[in-house]
Every structure is written in C-alpha cells, then in structure tokens.
Amino acid sequence: MPQRKIIHIDMDAFYASVEQRDDPSLQGRPIAVGHDGPRGVVSTASYEARPYGVRSALPSVTARRLCPDLIFVPARFDVYKAVSQQVRDIFREYTELVEPLSLDEAFLDVTHERSATLVAREIKARIRRQTELTASAGVSVNKMLAKIASDYRKPDGLFTIAPSEVEAFVAALPVERFFGIGAVTAERMHRMGIHTGADLRQWDEAALVQRFGKAGHAYYGYARGVDEREVEPHRVRKSVGAETTFAEDTDDRTRLSMELAAVREEVWNRIQRHEFRGKTAVLKLKYDDFRQITRSKTLFTAIDSDEALCRVSEELLAGVDFHGRKVRLIGLTVGNTPEACADCVQLRFDFGEE
Known part of the structure; x- marks a missing residue:
C-alpha cells in the first residue's frame, strides 16, 4: 500500500x-462576526482583532472589553x-x-498525485484567484499531522x-498541539510530567x-505519529455541541439562563458551520459535587432555527430541580439520539476568570 498523502x-x-x-471599509480593521450583546458570542475574528485576544467562541462582552474598537458584523451564512x-x-x-x-x-487524500505539496500550492492559488480569499494548507502522511501542519504558518x-x-516533529510537539488534546487534558498530562x-x-x-x-x-498512536483514520467523503456527523465551566458555582436561574444563551449561540453557529441537522436537544449540567445529569427532548422535525433551539433548551433547563445544589458547568448538544452529549466540546468562555 502506498504511503498516504493527506492535505488539510x-x-x-x-x-x-x-x-x-x-x-472594503472593513479591510485592515479589527472585526468580529457575531452578535454584539450581553449574550453574544464571537464566531470568527479577523487577524487584526486577534492580537487583542479576540477569538472564536469568546463572549462578545469580553471581546469588546479586550478590543474597544472592535467592529461586530452579523453572520451571513x-x-x-x-x-x-x-x-x-x-x-x-x-x-x-x-x-x-x-x-x-x-481533508483531502491525494495519494494518487505526484506531489501533495504541489497540489496544495495549486489549490491555494486557485482559491485566491476564484474567491479572493486565502487558505492555509498542511501536508503529511495522515490526518492528525496534516491538521497540525495547516496551523503552522497561518x-x-x-x-x-x-x-x-x-518522528522528530512529533517528539518535539507540545501535547497541546495534538489533535483531541484540549486545555483540560493537557493540564492533566502536565501534572503527569x-x-x-x-x-x-x-x-x-x-x-x-x-x-x-x-x-x-x-x-498512544499520536505520540508515534500514527493515525489510521481514512479520509471519509461521506462521514456522518452525529452531534454538535458546546459547554462551559463557570468561575463560580451558581444556582441562580437567571444567571444560568444567560450562560445557556451564550452556549446556545455557539451551538447554533456550529450547526450552521457544519451544515448539521438534528432532532434531539440535550442539556448537560454538572453540579458542585461533580455529579452530572442530562435532560433531552426529541422533536418531530430537525431543529432548524435559533428560535427553536432557544425554546427547547430553556424548556429543558426549567424542568431541572437542582435539589439545593449549585451548578458548575452547563452544556448543550444537538444530535439525533439522546446520547448525543457524549460529543460536547469544552469552550473557554470568560465568566470572570481573567
């Protein structure tokens, strides 16, 4: 079997x-795509905004504080x-x-091509010519390495x-850069040396x-530069979700509703980004004693608007009895089975930690 050639x-x-x-009036200026408001979340920040610390999934109020001249632009999906x-x-x-x-x-599998690097260069040039936009490309022998490589010279x-x-590249790579190792897992690894x-x-x-x-x-495989996953043209996404952990535990339902709104906006952004549709909404709560619960509701049709997602998520939250406990984490996932919350993604929202 020939050596794979993968482009990200x-x-x-x-x-x-x-x-x-x-x-053109926005060129060279710090902009954020998203809703500017107390419950808004940044979908994407321009490179002019990033030196201020503005990034995707950041609450809009935090982004505005970090960059007072930030221009918010509504998303046009x-x-x-x-x-x-x-x-x-x-x-x-x-x-x-x-x-x-x-x-x-x-991801693209170009194993049949003479040079994956030349193909990536051609693709980048054609994207610029046909869309007037730039793209970054990573090239390697598997998906994990190609994805890491695409972020190297952005x-x-x-x-x-x-x-x-x-072998040498992987050996020197900080664990935070590995696919699937987020901030929480990286910190656990650091404590393990x-x-x-x-x-x-x-x-x-x-x-x-x-x-x-x-x-x-x-x-174990990643540490050896091994990733056997194939490029799957028809891969079916099972769920889209987001969650956040609070700086201070709370049982204030008004506060929880506001935090859920920020998470919900990020989930809706991801639904559109991934062109995903699901019928089941799953609310996830983790209490101050680290006990975790989920509540789900399956609709007859796919959740096709942020208003529909708002209704079902608020209904789920209203139906939870805290039994005197405080909440330290809230998450929301949309999928097609009640178990969808297994794919929730940790977001680093700012609720007073900075």
Whole structure:
C-alpha cells in the first residue's frame, strides 16, 4: 500500500475574511462576526482583532472589553455556504476523497498525485484567484499531522511534514498541539510530567487508556505519529455541541439562563458551520459535587432555527430541580439520539476568570 498523502485545507479567518472582501471599509480593521450583546458570542475574528485576544467562541462582552474598537458584523451564512461550495468544487478537481469538517476546512487524500505539496500550492492559488480569499494548507502522511501542519504558518501558509521528519516533529510537539488534546487534558498530562510527544511516548498504551479512557488508544498512536483514520467523503456527523465551566458555582436561574444563551449561540453557529441537522436537544449540567445529569427532548422535525433551539433548551433547563445544589458547568448538544452529549466540546468562555 502506498504511503498516504493527506492535505488539510483551512480557510483563514473565513467568515471575517469574506466580510472584509465584500466591504472594503472593513479591510485592515479589527472585526468580529457575531452578535454584539450581553449574550453574544464571537464566531470568527479577523487577524487584526486577534492580537487583542479576540477569538472564536469568546463572549462578545469580553471581546469588546479586550478590543474597544472592535467592529461586530452579523453572520451571513448563505454567503459563507456559497463560497464554501466554490472551494469544495476546486478540491474535487483533484480528488474525490474530500472530507469536509465544516464550511471552512476539509481533508483531502491525494495519494494518487505526484506531489501533495504541489497540489496544495495549486489549490491555494486557485482559491485566491476564484474567491479572493486565502487558505492555509498542511501536508503529511495522515490526518492528525496534516491538521497540525495547516496551523503552522497561518495565514496563507503551507507546511509539509515529510515521512522522514515525522518522528522528530512529533517528539518535539507540545501535547497541546495534538489533535483531541484540549486545555483540560493537557493540564492533566502536565501534572503527569507529560509536556511533549517524547514524554507521551514513554507511557504504554494500557496506562494511557487507564488514565484517559478510550482516547488513550489514540494518544498512544499520536505520540508515534500514527493515525489510521481514512479520509471519509461521506462521514456522518452525529452531534454538535458546546459547554462551559463557570468561575463560580451558581444556582441562580437567571444567571444560568444567560450562560445557556451564550452556549446556545455557539451551538447554533456550529450547526450552521457544519451544515448539521438534528432532532434531539440535550442539556448537560454538572453540579458542585461533580455529579452530572442530562435532560433531552426529541422533536418531530430537525431543529432548524435559533428560535427553536432557544425554546427547547430553556424548556429543558426549567424542568431541572437542582435539589439545593449549585451548578458548575452547563452544556448543550444537538444530535439525533439522546446520547448525543457524549460529543460536547469544552469552550473557554470568560465568566470572570481573567
């Protein structure tokens, strides 16, 4: 079997770049796509806004505090979807093995091509020519490494990790950069003395599974530059979700409703970004004693508007009896089974921690 050649393409600050392209007055200025208000969340920040600490999933009030000159622009998902389709059409001129992850990123398997790096360079050039936007590309032997590589020289970057470079690259890589290792898991690893891929490689698979559950199998492979996942053109996403942990536990329902609103806006943004539809909404709460509960409701039709998501999520929250306990985490997921909350994604929202 030939060595795989995988490309990860990631559009640079996609929503914000589209807005700057379409409105020249926004070019060179710090902008955030999203709703400007007490319950708003930043979907994408332009590169001019990022030095201030403005990033996606940040509450809008925090973004405004960090960057007083920040310009908020309402999202136009119909436009983003149209541009995304243009980009996907370019991909499919090179390979049918295209796995979109969202509107602004995808994996491509170009094993049949003579040079994956040349293909990535051509794709980037064509995206710029046809859409007036830039993309960054990562090239390597598997999905994990290609995704890491695409983030190395943003914006408008191209970075290749050749087969002969994999072992040394992974050994020096901070664990935070590995696919699937978020801030909480990285902190656990740091407490275990694991800071780099070389450190992670010292642990056997059984020990990692014992510490991190089934994810330990993946971590064991990642530490050796191994990722056997194939590019799946027809991969079915099971759920979209988000959650946040509070700086202080609370049982104030008004406060919880406000925090749920911020999480809900991020979930709706992700639903549109991933072009996902689901019938089941799952509310997740973790109490101050770390006991976790979920409440779910399945509708007859897919949740197709933020208003519908608002109604069902608030109904779920209203139906929970706290039994005198305070809440430390709230999450919301949309999927097609009540178990969908297993795929919730931790967001680093600011509720007074900074």
